[in-house]
Amino acid sequence: MAGAGSLALRGITRRFGDTVAVDGVCLEIAEGELLAIVGASGSGKTTTLRIAGGYEPADAGSVLLDGEDITLRPPQHRNFGMVFQQYALFPHLSVENNVAFGLEARGVARPERLSRARAVLATVGLAGAGPRTVQSLSGGEQQRVAIARALVIEPRVLLLDEPLSNLDPTLRETMREELRALFRHQRLTALFVTHDQADAFAIADRVAVMRLGCVLQVGTPDALYATPACRAVAAFVGRATLVPAQAEGGLAAVTIGGIARRVRVATPDGAPLTGAVFAVLRPEALSLSPADAGEPDTWPGIVRSLRFAGAAYAYHVGLADGTDVEVAAPERVAAEGDRVRVGIIREPVAVVGD
Amino acid sequence: MxxxxxxxxxxxxxxxxxxxxxxxxxxxxxxxxxxxxxxFAHGLGYWRAFIESPADREALWTSVWISVVSVVAACAIGVPLAFLLARREFPGRRALRAVATLPAALPPLVGVVAFIFLYGESGVITRAVQAVLHRETPPWSLSGAWAIIFVHAYTLYVYVFLFISAGLENYDSALDEAAAGLGAGRVRRLVRITLPLLMPALAAAMLLVFMASLGSFTAPYIFGGGLRVLATQIVTTRLNGAVGVSYVETTVLALSAVVALVLFRWLERRRQYVLPSKGGGRPARRRFRSPALRLAVAPLAAAIVLVLVLPHLMVILVAFARDGAWTTQILPPVYxxxxxxxxxxxxxxxxxxxxxxxxxxxxxxxxxxxxxxxxxxxxxxxxxxxxxxxxxxxxxxxxxxxxxxxxxxxxxxxxxxxxxxxxxxxxxxxxxxxxxxxxxxxxxxxxxxxxxxxxxxxxxxxxxxxxxxxxxxxxxxxxxxxxxxxxxxxxxxxxxxxxxxxxxxxxxxxxxxxxxxxxxxxxxxxxxxxxxxxxxxxxxxxxxxxxxxxxxxx
The missing domain is CATH 1.10.3720.10 (MetI-like)
Structure with missing residues (x-):
């Protein structure tokens, strides 16, 4: 059986009645690449995944596997693995029969398919769980079985729908790393959707951000964070305060309450941006100083709240014009109600048009 | 999702x-x-004949009121029984639970036959009561509307019992606890919380009982006496050769059933709630507090068990009786x-x-x-x-x-x-x-x-x-x-x-x-x-x- 393939979605569109769930989505996933689609619920990410898997027809556009058009090919002939959000384990089959099901469908003889199923179960850390019932497994174990079941057919592409959403936070952190290691080790091409950007950043090589059926931006996690393409991506990826600014010639004037500060700007691929824009102020790019320090190019404000967040304190500071900015400070430099000054300490600053 | x-x-x-x-x-x-x-083969001719026939009007009316009373009777038995078995612990509870659904296992005609053996003119219970009272004539006659309702109540209360039991099974006691915490007494909790939440189950059960009563044929056919109900009237009319009118009667019967269906479905849907996920679980079964009730409940349970099991027992007993030998005795004399x-x-x-x-x-x-x-x-x-x-x-x-x-x-x-x-x-x-x-x-x-x-x-x-x-x-x-x-x-x-x-x-x-x-x-x-x-x-x-x-x- 052929190994991992490359997957391309070209202009995929899907309507449900009057609503356009997926609107001209284009995505390219190289062989061996892990691509995540992130977006809020209703953004069309799951529908896109289902179209990629052949579970849902596309009203327009095409799905290509290694350049071959497979848009009309039913799921049973795609040889894609799919891990469903609720896992969709067959409740009446034992763990190993669940995993072996894809081999049963391919006419593999029983002894061989069971031994292969057990081998894959071992790779996901479930050696010996084969004869157990699905109901006797914990949530995390069920998820591993679902993954094993998808892997045993040596899928050309692995699809995962919210693979971590049913796990508790601690287990989730562990599973992120395990998944990435597993996918890397098996050299899988994988497309997965999640509403949690932390999952996407931890596992994927590249991330696509979807909203209202459209892909807003595709890029590596650091590129998305450093140079978001639009306000929606800036707001969705990481924490940020968006402040109006005027851009010209690689610089921008960030003006709050009459005090302007000129900063170098960054845009995706260095595309020039001129005129009214929004500066994306990340918490760690801002600093806090005492109100009487008199630092130049800083904005006065009052600490509205602070919260200890592990690596830093997260401050919410109300500025003079009413803007509320989030600032990350490594130490406890001010208390609630203190007057402070907020400055930009890291450049370039990302700016977005609209 | x-x-x-x-x-x-x-x-x-x-x-x-x-x-x-x-x-x-x-x-x-x-x-x-x-x-x-x-x-409609003769335009409205058959329908006019139906409306003008006193027998048909009587049959329709009788069908409806017998069904309504059957629903009331089935609820009067089924609801308390469900509460008793779900909420109370008492000697004989398991036995009662085991036989509570037994009447539903009786094929309709067998149920009617058993009732004749037990409560008919020469039935065992009838003769026993007659003997105890030293009466010349049977104390009652198993015929007419009340006999039909008696059979309906016995066989159909099972629906009410099962639906209410299931409702109580899914009922979260945290709701009761919340109401109690807010100061509601036992009666208020029952009336304001428990019963409204059981309404959909009750409506569904009432619908089943009503439909079964309306379409009930066997009991009216066997011991309706001169009583006319639609289901039997249809067959009579047809045997008398008035096929057209029997079509009207059939249509009216089916229409009544559909009207009842729509009515009860509406009632059921109007009161549909999503119960919160289980917080407190099912309330524990408690014993009765009053000593008098405690003494009374065990014999009462035994009596109910006996009444529920008797039809089955009687049919099996009579199966060993010699045909023709059982005449005036209380029990069949020869086996x-x-x-x-x-x-x-x-x-x-x-x-x-x-x-x-x-x-x-x-x-x-x-x-x-x-x-x-x-x-x-x-x-x-x-x-x-x-x-x-x-x-x-x-x-x-x-x-x-x-x-x-x-x-x-x-x-x-x-x-x-x-x-x-x-x-x-x-x-x-x-x-x-x-x-x-x-x-x-x-x-x-x-x-x-x-x-x-x-x-x-x-x-x-x-x-x-x-x-x-x-x-x-x-x-x-x-x-x-x-x-x-x-x-x-x-x-x-x-x-x-x-x-x-x-x-x-x-x-x-x-x-x-x-x-x-x-x-x-x-x-x-x-x-x-x-x-x-x-x-x-x-x-x-x-x-x-x-x-x-x-x-x-x-």
């Missing part, structure tokens, strides 16, 4: 869907439509195995049993195949005729058995291919067809509910792993459908093997089922033989149930 959308259909599946729709249109809808059409011996050797006895079992197997097999396919299409597929298919599969549930039988009798009484009529009356096939029709809603809805519990992505998962349609059906859909299929098929088989109402209209001598033969024996005062056959019927029902339990466990 939205549920996975049902799949669009392949051509072969679409063909199958339309084939099923045609089968159901022909067997389920067409005969009923023919009756309605027949009622013998002759009845069963004859049952096993006499072909005249054997053939009704063979007929019933053969026709049941035939009808139930057809139900299993057709209804599984229908349920799969309704639940897992989306296509233009889906609503129609669902409505057709549910239709026989809303139409009383007498109306179904009249429809079949008037449609399949000749062969006429242009109107899709085939002569089935007078042949073996008419009864299996009637049993099949009565089984359609039972099996379909049971399989549907099993399939609805199936995670829709299981099918996607199997297909994604490379399974073709056949493997998906065999390994994913059918296993998911199985619990409902077993339960539905059992219910259909139990209904068919003891079926009386449609049978009495449609049977021919050659394919006489057990129930008709029991009636014939009763008419000949061969009580022992009738009881032996009834016992056999009870045994068959018991075997079906046992087999179903085994299949469900396997």
């Amino acid at each position: 939205a549920p996975a959308p049902a799949r669009r259909l392949a051509v072969s599946t679409r063909l199958a869907a339309w084939a099923l729709i045609l089968v159901l249109l022909w067997s389920v809808a067409y005969p009923n439509a023919a009756v309605v059409a027949g009622s 013998t195995l002759d009845n069963f011996r004859r049952l096993a050797t006499d072909p005249a006895f054997l053939s009704p049993v063979r007929n019933s079992v053969a026709m049941t197997l035939l009808a139930t097999t057809a139900n299993v195949i057709v209804c599984t396919a229908v349920a799969i299409l309704i639940v897992l597929r989306r296509f233009a005729g889906r609503g129609l298919l669902a409505a057709l599969a549910a239709l026989p549930w809303a139409v009383p058995a007498t109306a179904i039988a009249i429809g079949l009798a008037s449609t399949f009484n000749r062969t006429d291919l242009p109107t899709a009529r085939i002569l089935l009356i007078g042949t073996f096939w008419i009864l299996p067809l009637a049993y099949f029709i009565r089984g359609v809603p039972l099996v379909t809805s049971a399989v549907e509910s099993s399939l609805r519990q199936m995670d829709a992505s299981l099918e996607d998962a199997a297909r994604g792993l490379g399974a073709n349609a056949w493997l998906v059906l065999r390994r994913v859909i059918l296993p998911a459908a199985r619990p409902g299929l077993v339960a539905g098929a059992t219910l259909a088989a139990i209904t068919a093997v003891g079926e009386f109402v449609a049978s009495v209209v449609l049977y021919t001598h050659a394919n006489r089922p057990i129930s008709i033969d029991i009636l014939a024996q009763m008419r000949d005062f061969a009580f022992g033989s009738a009881a032996a056959e009834s016992t056999l019927l009870i045994a068959i029902v018991f075997l079906f149930t046992l087999a179903a339990r085994e299949r469900a466990r396997a």
Whole structure:
């Protein structure tokens, strides 16, 4: 059986009645690449995944596997693995029969398919769980079985729908790393959707951000964070305060309450941006100083709240014009109600048009 | 997350869907439509005759009020019993719980026969009371409206009991605790919290009781006396040759049932709540606090158990009585195995049993195949005729058995291919067809509910792993459908093997089922033989149930 393939979605569109769930989505996933689609619920990410898997027809556009058009090919002939959000384990089959099901469908003889199923179960850390019932497994174990079941057919592409959403936070952190290691080790091409950007950043090589059926931006996690393409991506990826600014010639004037500060700007691929824009102020790019320090190019404000967040304190500071900015400070430099000054300490600053 | 959308259909599946729709249109809808059409054959003439006939007006009115009183009586027994068993601990609780649903296991005619043995003019209880009171005449007569209501209450309270018990089972005691914490006393909690939340279950049960009472034929037929109800009036009118008016009566009966259906569904839906997920679980069963109640409850429970078990016991006892020997004594004086011996050797006895079992197997097999396919299409597929298919599969549930039988009798009484009529009356096939029709809603809805519990992505998962349609059906859909299929098929088989109402209209001598033969024996005062056959019927029902339990466990 052929190994991992490359997957391309070209202009995929899907309507449900009057609503356009997926609107001209284009995505390219190289062989061996892990691509995540992130977006809020209703953004069309799951529908896109289902179209990629052949579970849902596309009203327009095409799905290509290694350049071959497979848009009309039913799921049973795609040889894609799919891990469903609720896992969709067959409740009446034992763990190993669940995993072996894809081999049963391919006419593999029983002894061989069971031994292969057990081998894959071992790779996901479930050696010996084969004869157990699905109901006797914990949530995390069920998820591993679902993954094993998808892997045993040596899928050309692995699809995962919210693979971590049913796990508790601690287990989730562990599973992120395990998944990435597993996918890397098996050299899988994988497309997965999640509403949690932390999952996407931890596992994927590249991330696509979807909203209202459209892909807003595709890029590596650091590129998305450093140079978001639009306000929606800036707001969705990481924490940020968006402040109006005027851009010209690689610089921008960030003006709050009459005090302007000129900063170098960054845009995706260095595309020039001129005129009214929004500066994306990340918490760690801002600093806090005492109100009487008199630092130049800083904005006065009052600490509205602070919260200890592990690596830093997260401050919410109300500025003079009413803007509320989030600032990350490594130490406890001010208390609630203190007057402070907020400055930009890291450049370039990302700016977005609209 | 939205549920996975049902799949669009392949051509072969679409063909199958339309084939099923045609089968159901022909067997389920067409005969009923023919009756309605027949009622208008003389314009409004038959309808005028119906409205002007005092007998028909009386029958309609009697049917409705008997049904209303039956609902009240069934609730009066079923609701307290459900609360008692769910909320209280007392000596004899397990025994009472074990027999509480027993009346439902009695085929309708057998129940009526048992009541005659117990409470009829020469019944055991009647004579015992007569002897105790030193009366010359029986203290009551088992005939007329109150006798019918008595039978209805005994057999139909089970619906109320089961639905309320299920409601109490799912009831979260945290709600009661919250109300108590807010200062509500026991009565207020019951009236303001518990009962409103049980309303949907109660409405559903009341609907079942009302529909069963309205369509009830056996009790009014056997000991209605001179009382007219619609279900029996239809048969009488038809035997008198006024076929057109019998169509009107059938239409009116079916319409009343549909009106009741809409009314109760509305009531049920208006009061539908999503219960919070379990916080406190089911409240613990408590003992009665008052010493008097504590003393009284055990004998009371024993008495109820006795009343519930008596019909079964009586039928079995009389099965060992010699025909003709039981005249004026309280209990049959002479006991013998002759009845069963004859049952096993006499072909005249054997053939009704063979007929019933053969026709049941035939009808139930057809139900299993057709209804599984229908349920799969309704639940897992989306296509233009889906609503129609669902409505057709549910239709026989809303139409009383007498109306179904009249429809079949008037449609399949000749062969006429242009109107899709085939002569089935007078042949073996008419009864299996009637049993099949009565089984359609039972099996379909049971399989549907099993399939609805199936995670829709299981099918996607199997297909994604490379399974073709056949493997998906065999390994994913059918296993998911199985619990409902077993339960539905059992219910259909139990209904068919003891079926009386449609049978009495449609049977021919050659394919006489057990129930008709029991009636014939009763008419000949061969009580022992009738009881032996009834016992056999009870045994068959018991075997079906046992087999179903085994299949469900396997």
